[in-house]
Amino acid sequence: MKSSIKLSMSRRIRRTPFTNKVEECGVSDFTVVNHMLLPKGFKNSIEEDYWHLSQHVQIWDVSCQRQVQISGPDAKKLVQLMTPRSLKNMETGKCFYIPIIDENAGMINDPVLLKLDDDMFWISIADSDILLWAKGLALGSNLNVNIIEPDVYPLAVQGPKSEALMTIVFGEEIKKIKFFNFRIFDFLGTKQVIARSGYSKQDGFEIYFKGFENHFERTKLAEQLWDTIWKAGQKYNILPGCPNLIDRIEAGLMSYGNDFTIENNPLECNLDKYCNENESHNFVGKDALRKIHAKGIKQKIRGIIFDGDPCAPTGKPLPIYSENNEKIGQIASGIYSPRIKKNIGLSMILKDYWEIGQKVLVESLDGKKRKGIITALPFQK
């Protein structure tokens, strides 16, 4: 089911402070996000991993969620300039999911923004160099900010038993963190930002691990953190894991570069509620977004459930056709759901066909056209 092509390693494809641990755990597949390794599989199949994630707890090296740290007198102004979502009421300690768009309202990232202070933000990015975008904008606009990629390496603890596990390591205070909020916790004398969040539909936490400047000391502390969680997790049946394709598709969690690209606007991605272009704040792409809103969109991301043999992820999109054989979309993220007992996928679907219940045809890699139906997101059991 998995690709047999090997990944050629180099310094350019950066290791993380947790990569040694991930290798010790028998990682079998990596992908590359933000010029950094992201584990994509261990000993279990994606399906075994899916069941485990929904019942127990897992530790994920998601260091590739790089932070763009924006600080200084104009930090707030720059961050607001970068997203159509209004940040007016954002408080310190909050995480905001924000679309980032270019001057044409094309999506260039969909990160989580953390407000650390009135003049200090982290943007926890998907796969594009938002550091360069932010620096270019700031420089051209003459804003007084400091923009860096800090030595921060997110480590996720995901699954229904994550709260119990995290309580052992960090204390009862962990339970007080609400979804998409963060607090500061101590670990061996260091301060660590921990958010209740993660790229799954399970309960979970993301530790924005910040170690020492020195590479060896940082790796040592990172491995102590990994080992501490690992040890505490034994009674909860902990396993090493990674974002699970079945879980995230069922949840309707999108992946930048897979389900949408710079060719798509946020309305096509169902991000209408984060597009506050009628408020007074200024942001890149405001005019373009207004025009698109007025004109209406031509396609939109939907769920598709389709028949046939279990569909394995291949890296090749599966074309979707109307019953009249018009091409109306393509599934970039598709897989067999053992819970729904059908294949499921995410796709941009042309307007005439995006109604829930619409019948469609999905062409699998063997050329067969399988019967499918448009559904709402997230997928319902």
Place this chain on the structure above:
Amino acid sequence: MKSSIKLSMSRRIRRTPFTNKVEECGVSDFTVVNHMLLPKGFKNSIEEDYWHLSQHVQIWDVSCQRQVQISGPDAKKLVQLMTPRSLKNMETGKCFYIPIIDENAGMINDPVLLKLDDDMFWISIADSDILLWAKGLALGSNLNVNIIEPDVYPLAVQGPKSEALMTIVFGEEIKKIKFFNFRIFDFLGTKQVIARSGYSKQDGFEIYFKGFENHFERTKLAEQLWDTIWKAGQKYNILPGCPNLIDRIEAGLMSYGNDFTIENNPLECNLDKYCNENESHNFVGKDALRKIHAKGIKQKIRGIIFDGDPCAPTGKPLPIYSENNEKIGQIASGIYSPRIKKNIGLSMILKDYWEIGQKVLVESLDGKKRKGIITALPFQK
């Protein structure tokens, strides 16, 4: 010798119009550059591939060298703003190797710039999203430009027999292209930019393949181009290939993200002659670069030749120590050269140790310290 970790495929790690062909040829390893697949190995070992490349001709899918197309009334102004190299005398038809630096004079790319017309440039980039940097700068500075990633997919033909092969396909005119120049050629009724260039020390060409907007038509034309070159190459012993680590290290060709990063300035990368900060043109990082020039640099890229068993690429840098055990550098790109019959590598080396002939120690993965010596670049036989 090679990593056994698999690469997980997805639409985000983009296929190219040549990926089908590369797979047919038995690609064994990929890496990811600019969110796109770059083949890194076929059936032969790196060493067999090295000998073949230096004697015959190879076809390389280097589509990952994405183009950032900058056009419009302020195109020239923006492109000059992006590099310390003076573009005053750059003529249409020329390729310029240019450092791109940020406001701190940190390297953010080292692409090849192609001047297609007075108001139309392509920047053929290494691994960072210069599209976002250029767009951010232009937007902030209110420049009148259009910036896109065009549907251009470079295909390289490299090796001493490349001219003979290319002459069969494109005619005698090919011979007139001088190194780092390009001309326009016809292929099945389409216009193609062909430059005499490539990421090897052999003679070679890069076809900046531009197909049709339609994905299927584009792939068809791309495969026709591949097949035409393949067929013409039979008499020259053509093989599929990719940038060869031995060849490029011997040549002293640097790799962004491996041999230098945003932490390094262009003077540390031996790019002094492209740093024309005493000329009148304005560019990002000019003040920072002047200060660095005045103060002097602390480290510089050098070649290292070192003893011991043949060193295989691992993705983990090898630390370099002085004879007094001070850490003075690290080899990110290192390999055994069958021509020099020693291990060779590239590394930033601290000032006190960068003199040619300096003795150093290189720690290999087994923890052994091997005797090494600092050399000039490119490596001499």
